[in-house]
């Protein structure tokens with residue numbers, strides 16, 4: 001092992017599985033969960049490796065504050081829409097992320113939201129807790145069964161594909177849309193490729209697995225919700241920017257959408273008031289990858305990527 005040299009800045013926190021590796025190689029400082037931009041700007045000068053998470057915007061200004069010795073932005077997440085890739089490339093800084101290790105946890109969470117939103121578990125539990133449950137009612141909380149339902153998967157990357165396999169195993173027909181066709185998955189699982197508009201029209205469940213960023217901002221707005229229609233269930237475990245939250249809340253209030261299950265929000269941790277009070281909506285606090293296995297895997301991979309770049313090796317998962 002090389003001698004400990006150089007400074008690594010973890011913008012917020014890294015779990016021990018990764019932190020211990022990082023500390024063997026670098027002098028490490030962590031900003032903590034409540035770090036402010038100002039505090040981060042004071043911490044980063046001299047860093048050779050910067051480890052942000054999805055709540056930390058990494059822009060040219062921050063990179064310049066780190067200084068010319070900065071070699072790597074090792075993102076502690078798979079999504080990197082908060083990192084200005086062009087600014088990194090322009091400065092010769094490598095960007096890495098943590099794909100693969102969180103696929104199972106995130107696909108399972110999307111499945112959980114599909115089942116809990118589709119079966120109105122959020123409303124049912126809230127009613128029970130607040131004393132509104134008055135007994136077994138054959139007409140109450142009627143929801144969706146996956147067998148025979150059409151599930152539309154928007155984005156068939158690792159997580160979208162795993163989710164598609166899961167709902168398919170429960171008897172759903174899968175349609176997908178993606179930037180490129182996945183012929184193997186079509187052959188192996190019988191998934192059908194189509195465009196977004198057709199998918200929205202034909203699916204009872206629409207689950208979003210596309211990346212965030214300007215290219216996908218507002219992908220699901222009023223018009224798209226009309227296409228999903230009053231029998232439809234919308235699931236989002238990718239990034240909040242893809243979905244117009246107010247439009248979702250309005251559609252739920254007005255009975256133009258059957259249910260929604262959301263784990264991510266534009267501007268999180270703020271959650272729009274309209275969604276908090278909307279019916280038939282299960283809301284989670286961005287916990288897609290929150291299993292012990294996944295979060296340890298992410299922390300380890302983020303540390304290994306940072307160390308590899310500084311050691312002059314190719315990191316396992318390079319973005320640019």
Ligand code: GLV
Pocket residue numbers: 054076077078079080102288289
């Ligand atoms: C979490 O949101 C991730 O992108 O890993």
